Amino acid sequence: MKSILITGASSGIGRATALEFLNAGWRVGLVARRTGRLEEMAGDYANAEALPADVTDPAAMERVFERFVGMAGRLDVLFNNAGMFGPAGPIDEIPVEAFDEVIGVNIRGMFIAARLAFAQMRRQQPQGGRIINNGSLSAHNPRPGSVCYTSSKHAITGLTRSLSLDGRDFGIACGQIDIGNARTELVDDLNRRALEQNPEAELMPMMDVGDAARSVLHMAQMPPEANVQFMTVMATTMPYIGRG
Template sequence: MPSQRVMVITGASAGIGRATAIHLSNAFPSPTHPEELVLVLVGRRQAELEETGKQCREGTVIEVASGDACKEEDVDRIMGIVKEKYGRLDLVFNNAGINSKTPGEFEDQDMAVFRQVLDVNIMSAVLFTKGAFNIMKAQEPQGGRIINNGSISATAPRPNNTAYTISKHAVTGLTRSTSLDGRKYHITASQIDIGNASTTMGSHVVKGQGSMQADGSFKHEPMMHADNVAKTVGLIASLDRDADILSVEIM
């Protein structure tokens, strides 16, 4: 059995990423997973990543890896650190994501902003999944887990939110392809479709007039604490190697 269990969390500077890092640091080591926990915290904001690390359980090995999750050179550098410094990778939580700050009618969208949403939400997960494959299939024991942050928008879009909806449908395709193509390497893939977690990005559903509904009206919607998502990541991380959760909705 390896002496360390290495987990990478993207978008770890705040919100769901920070909540997940804190929860995992308190959940592992455990009786069934006694290895020392290493958390690799990824994001663009160095100071916020360091603050996440400070809030994790004392004794957790924290690796702050600042960089842009949708830039291939940054992802290659971060995964190179993981491979060279720790020699293995057990879990990746692809959590980095954004939404357009100016959603609206599809025909009026700024295509530069549209492309940015697709790039961050899709390509960050693609790049970290690719890097994870290269490490996980070569290590002993072979395999690992990849968990993607999806959204209810992967199945039920919000009005005037095309870029985000497209990106989360693509994440579903990535999850299912990863699950299929990873089988021969003992790599599993899971997607957590999240509805209204209390984060800065999701706060629009309770601020001002609330969120637009399918009939064009606006309503304030109920929210759940981001810790619930973190606990779901922890549940998947705790499973034995012979079990997988392909998808789960939490709202």
């Protein structure tokens, strides 16, 4: 049975992706801070394991990896997904503490998970595996008022490229999925903010979050000699091309 560890698995893209892999027969490690949500999901599947932890805590994440690999025998895929948007607005209205929080989750947290996954994949036999980072369309073009989130997601593109290069000698592939406007709690919150500022605002086009989840499964199922380096999956009519 193939194994995958998913961070941010309690909601949004992480939860939808976890369900997609569980239904496909993978052994799935569910990582997030909300224990209740993870245990509820794991209770419905024999191939799921709830692993509550804060992705920014290196010791807690090390215990997560040890426990999951101890049960699964190896780690085939990490979906490095946990992230947050943070406050919206021009940079002079963003508290430094809020910026630090976004960077802590979106960069530090993803670095910690990738570091542990890389180490496991490097030493396991047979050697190798796959790391899939959740980027964003904001890794390429920002939406207004997103300086914290956009800065962090540009960094993730650098992380993806570095892991792809450094993983070659160890059979470790790394790819990035950039998702635009999948219907999640995060996007619902962005819509809520937009309506608060302007009740007449036109809400963003959406796609079903399951379409994003199936795209992650496609990336994970590639054979070892093939890799989806970057994939963009977005609501068809969202203003991405040409925005800035």
